[in-house]
Amino acid sequence: MARESNKPHYLGHRKRLREKFERFGLEALQDYEIIELLLTFSLPRKDTKPIAKQLLNKFGSIKGIFEASPEELRLVPFIKEKTINLINFIKEISAFYHKEKIQEKPLPENLPELADYCIKKFGNKQEEEFHVIYLDSKYCIIREDLSFPAREFYFKGTVDKVPVYPRKIIEEALKLKSSALVIIHNHPDGNLTPSEYDIALTKTLDIACKSLDIILYDHLIVSSNSYLSFREKRLL
Template sequence: MTEPSEHQDISGDTTRKQAGKPHYAGHRDRLRARFREAGPEALADYEILELLLFRALPRRDTKPVAKALLTRFGSLSGVFGASAKRLTEIDGIGQSVASELKLFQALAARLGKHELQQKPLLSSWNSVLDYCRTTMAYEEREQFRVLFLDRKNRLIADEVQQQGTVDHTPVYPREVVKRALELSATALILVHNHPSGDPAPSQADIDMTGRIAEILTPLNILLHDHIIIGKHGHASFKAMNLL
């Protein structure tokens, strides 16, 4: 019997490998190529999410998983803002994949914070709003944070002061002011989220902000704004003439 040639061996091996490839292998290659050649604007949201899931799910078709995530959480922001526990409710998403998705949210927040630290906040207000939306819009509990600024309105510190329930966060004005003095801050921006999605301030929000402003005034510390973040928008006390 004649031995097969080297060419025949390679050809046969290639055919067997191709036959054994999962159906989505070619799709992954094409999607990566389209991203490289045409950029992210050429991809739908679920395709961007697919690309991110390729590494976390190397042996699974990621398209149905990506579409299921977007259906459940509504948007890319909703997906990355969802808790790890809620992410694992989606078929195909285990703890390790949920951690990968939360890592991308942490990276986006870290990049946003770095951008804020490079210039005065009042001259980059859209960056402030983007950062707050990234870090807080999809939190399932109310979170109250303070941006502490120096005399040039540059960020000294960004600190979460309190975590609350789905509709309430206890805020202690004197603790906020005490921390501002410890950091030698000369201005503050207050931020909290409304998990309900509606950013309209409550009377309790208005009263609390007034108490903080009252304590800050004799100390020559400015309160630039109090921003409430919702899933689909924000409210600014300054813009609403509440400050």
């Protein structure tokens, strides 16, 4: 009996929390309980409830925690590399799952899924990134190999502008024998309104693609939680 009384008080709570998740799923858990349960995998010998509440107080939401930088996360007591790596792993595997999912159907049937993948992959980046996804004649993403089934070609830039070189994009399309492509970039400030630069770039690239019988299928602008499609807005 003495041994039982020496067990940390949080072990019984942790067991009940896991059972609750197994029976009812995440919908049955409060936000702090979701983070608390997550932290048990990286902090098995800590009472993770107060740490979970600290994270939520600091970052405002589960989304805020997952979008926080490693430097920001390290400011929270007991959050070390193991927890940061766990959070990054979950983000990466989620993006990889969505990447495989968007290959199941041709793009016209799959545009929201592609946008969702891009939102998860780089929608919350603090610098603009420009990506190109190349498609075959059936509008399916071109497979490069089994490990990296989607070909992406991107450039990094500053907070408000990223340099894009249409010739490089076209050269890559010809190399891959691509019939169509989609360009995507993020707006770090969350405003999805296309800039004059975005519109001019789209027109320039569209003209270059048409001259080689390649279709610029769409231009997506993504933020941390939404997207704008040039095709849907009839800007392309």
